[in-house]
Amino acid sequence: MSRKILFIPVAGLLLLSLSVMTGCVGYPLPYQTVYGPNMAPFGPPIPMSPYFQKKLEDKAWEHERYERVPILGPITSGGEPRALDPPSEDEIMRALEKAHPLEGGIPFFHTQQRDNVRIVVEPIADYIDPPRVYPLVGPAQLHHCHYKCIIYYTAVTRVGWPIPYTTTDDSQEVIYIDHNHLHMVGNVDTGPGAEF
Numbered sequence: 001m002s003r004k005i006l007f008i009p010v011a012g013l014l015l016l017s018l019s020v021m022t023g024c025v026g027y028p029l030p031y032q033t034v035y036g037p038n039m040a041p042f043g044p045p046i047p048m049s050p051y052f053q054k055k056l057e058d059k060a061w062e063h064e065r066y067e068r069v070p071i072l073g074p075i076t077s078g079g080e081p082r083a084l085d086p087p088s089e090d091e092i093m094r095a096l097e098k099a100h101p102l103e104g105g106i107p108f109f110h111t112q113q114r115d116n117v118r119i120v121v122e123p124i125a126d127y128i129d130p131p132r133v134y135p136l137v138g139p140a141q142l143h144h145c146h147y148k149c150i151i152y153y154t155a156v157t158r159v160g161w162p163i164p165y166t167t168t169d170d171s172q173e174v175i176y177i178d179h180n181h182l183h184m185v186g187n188v189d190t191g192p193g194a195e196f
Helices: 002-021 050-065 089-099
Strands: 110-128 132-134 138-159 165-184
Touching (some): 050 089
Antiparallel strands (some): 132 138, 138 165
């Protein structure tokens, strides 16, 4: 008798889990946005296209490396404040790709690429704004650094259909990159043990 009593709830739970796995029934949690069928917690992991994965990784990389404003210590007297490092080759090529993306990209039909890349970085301006209060930072000075980046490269275009041909062109592009960072102002509390 006890087996029949145990069998009914187990069978009901199994039917409920099967209906949730079909994608027809299932309720997302309040913080989830669901597009398409919902597999609930019992659904299989769905693979992501490498194209979308690379886009998400690039977005995270750029946010971590290039979109944040560092906050440095106060400017000491007697020393001339220097700018942070000039833009890296990675930052310059990412900015070039955003400004002038390569067209095509269909192998054996139409492809473009940049070969023999040479980058020249020239500082344009380096100046500091007067102190002011920034929200969530406090009193600080904004240090501006402007760079002109000239990129020399050979543009190679390969067309495979209807008549195969390849063109090469010596090209150059100019990209302007700004590096800004903050310097704290005044008597800064750096944590326990700081002198006032």
